[in-house]
Amino acid sequence: MKTSESRYCKCLYFSANALARKVEKLAVESWKPVDLSPSHAYVLLMVIEEPGVQPGNISNQLQLTPSTITRLIEKLEEKKLVTRTSEGKITNVYPTSKAKQLHPELVKCANHFGETYTSIFGKEESCSMVQSISNMADKLGV
Amino acid sequence: MKTSESRYCKCLYFSANALARKVEKLAVESWKPVDLSPSHAYVLLMVIEEPGVQPGNISNQLQLTPSTITRLIEKLEEKKLVTRTSEGKITNVYPTSKAKQLHPELVKCANHFGETYTSIFGKEESCSMVQSISNMADKLGV
DNA sequence: GGAAAGTGTTTGTACATACAAATGAAATGC
DNA sequence: GCATTTCATTTGTATGTACAAACACTTTCC
Numbered sequence: 546m547k548t549s550e551s552r553y554c555k556c557l558y559f560s561a562n563a564l565a566r567k568v569e570k571l572a573v574e575s576w577k578p579v580d581l582s583p584s585h586a587y588v589l590l591m592v593i594e595e596p597g598v599q600p601g602n603i604s605n606q607l608q609l610t611p612s613t614i615t616r617l618i619e620k621l622e623e624k625k626l627v628t629r630t631s632e633g634k635i636t637n638v639y640p641t642s643k644a645k646q647l648h649p650e651l652v653k654c655a656n657h658f659g660e661t662y663t664s665i666f667g668k669e670e671s672c673s674m675v676q677s678i679s680n681m682a683d684k685l686g687v
Numbered sequence: 688m689k690t691s692e693s694r695y696c697k698c699l700y701f702s703a704n705a706l707a708r709k710v711e712k713l714a715v716e717s718w719k720p721v722d723l724s725p726s727h728a729y730v731l732l733m734v735i736e737e738p739g740v741q742p743g744n745i746s747n748q749l750q751l752t753p754s755t756i757t758r759l760i761e762k763l764e765e766k767k768l769v770t771r772t773s774e775g776k777i778t779n780v781y782p783t784s785k786a787k788q789l790h791p792e793l794v795k796c797a798n799h800f801g802e803t804y805t806s807i808f809g810k811e812e813s814c815s816m817v818q819s820i821s822n823m824a825d826k827l828g829v
Numbered sequence: 830g831g832a833a834a835g836t837g838t839t840t841g842t843a844c845a846t847a848c849a850a851a852t853g854a855a856a857t858g859c
Numbered sequence: 860g861c862a863t864t865t866c867a868t869t870t871g872t873a874t875g876t877a878c879a880a881a882c883a884c885t886t887t888c889c
Contacts (some may be wrong), residue, residue, distance in 0.1 A: 557710055568703040612840080777867065
C-alpha cells in the first residue's frame with residue numbers, strides 16, 4: 546500500500562514516521578554485511594574516525610540522547626569493537642584493532658546506503674530533500 | 688544543537704529519523720489533553736469515524752503493522768474506548784459511547800497539531816513537504 | 830575552603846514498533 | 860470432501876529510543 550493511498554498521508558505525523566521507518570529498513574539492509582544496526586555502525590564510524598571521542602559529542606552529532614549513546618556503546622563494547630576509559634567526569638571511547646580492521650567495510654556499507662537511495666530518488670532530489678528534511682527538523686526546535 | 692551542525696546531517700538516515708522524532712514530540716504534546724499517544728488517538732479517530740472498521744484496514748491507513756494495531760486496540764479496549772467483536776476470521780472494532788463523546792476533543796487535538804506545524808513551516812511549505820515526504824516513502828517500496 | 834550549581838555519563842524504566850510464529854477461519858484444488 | 864493454501868489477527872519476543880533520576884566529578888562563588 547502506498548502512503549499516498551492513505552487518507553492520513555496528508556498528516557505530517559504519518560508521512561514523517563513512514564519515511565523514517567522505510568529509511569530505517571533500507572539502512573538495516575545496508576549494514577547487514579557487518580552485522581551492525583545503522584546506529585551502532587554510525588557510532589562505530591565516529592569512534593574510529595575520531596578515537597577518544599566523548600559520548601556527549603557522539604550524542605550531538607547523531608542527534609540521539611546521551612542515554613541512547615551509552616547503550617549503543619555498551620553493545621559495541623560487548624562485541625569488542627570499542628573500549629571506554631573514564632578519567633574524572635569525562636569518558637573517552639576508543640576503537641579496538643578489530644574495529645579498525647572493519648573500517649573499510651563500514652565505509653563501504655555507508656556508501657552503499659547512500660548510493661541506494663540516491664539511485665532511487667535521483668541525485669539532485671536526494672540532496673535537496675535531505676536538506677529540506679534537516680531544515681524542518683531544525684525548525685521544530687530542540 | 689541544530690541538525691545542520693552535524694557532520695551526519697547530510698545522511699538521510701539521520702535527517703529522516705531526527706524529523707520523525709521531533710514531529711513525534713510535537714504530536715505527543717498535541718494529544719496530551721485527551722491523554723492518548725498520537726497513534727492511539729489516530730486509531731481511535733478511525734474507529735469513531737468508521738465504526739466496525741477492521742484492524743487490517745487500520746493497519747493500511749496508518750502504515751503500521753497488524754501486530755502494532757492489535758496492541759494499540761488492546762490499550763484502547765482497556766481504556767473502555769473501543770470494543771472488538773470477532774466473527775469468523777474477521778474482527779470489527781467499534782467505538783464506545785465514551786469514545787464518541789471524546790470525538791470533538793480528538794478532532795480539536797488533530798487540528799491543533801496540524802495548525803502548529805503549519806504555523807512553523809508556513810502553509811505552502813507544509814503541504815508540499817508532506818507531499819514530498821509521502822512520495823519518498825512510496826518510492827522506498829512496500 | 831566548603832556549599833551550591835553545573836556538567837557528562839550511566840542506570841532504571843517505559844513505550845512504540847517490528848518480525849516471526851501461532852492461531853483460527855475461509856477459499857481453492859483435485 | 861478432504862488437503863492445501865491463503866488470509867486476518869494475535870501472541871511471543873526483541874530492538875531502538877527516550878525520560879527521569881542517580882552518580883560522579885568540576886566549577887563557581889562567597
